[in-house]
Amino acid sequence: AQSVAQPEDQVNVAEGNPLTVKCTYSVSGNPYLFWYVQYPNRGLQFLLKYITGDNLVKGSYGFEAEFNKSQTSFHLKKPSALVSDSALYFCAVRDLGGATNKLIFGTGTLLAVQP
């Protein structure tokens, strides 16, 4: 079965510093991977996706993610964190079969950016 794991419940970073939110995946076949962000009292919002092609994927709000097949990872990164980036981040993988947009989400990582 397709799955993703987010090993960190929370990541703390100072404003202006680079940030990384980790995600590893387990899939059969080619992975379709996604990052979503959830701000307080809001629904999830799409950030970026990896389908195929370049291993470095650029997304919204200056975020990017690096697909690493050998390490089965898809870490979310940003060169310089902002306080406004503080939110809950979810990694997701497309499930096999059924709808192409049926996603399986990780448990989420809370990103806290200190001023």
Added chain:
Amino acid sequence: DAGVIQSPRHEVTEMGQEVTLRCKPISGHDYLFWYRQTMMRGLELLIYFNNNVPIDDSGMPEDRFSAKMPNASFSTLKIQPSEPRDSAVYFCASSLKTGRYEKLFFGSGTQLSVL
């Protein structure tokens, strides 16, 4: 477009009562998903519809839960009778299948508290 609209935003009820959550997807979208978010289990897919037809309800916890989509612009998730362990945030999401992947657009959720 107003996005995915969910109502109510908050629902407080007593154990044993019937609860109905409502969702209006983005106009033109052909997929609709119901997710439940809790601290313990994270984000779980309960059921999804394609063109108003339920495709996969394997995530529905038990017979107390039911979902309908009588037309393309409206869906309900009903819990009868409700129990304290049903307390969670329930999200509705919609998407349009146009290619190899589709973004999910989430509503702001319904915070359900069962006392």
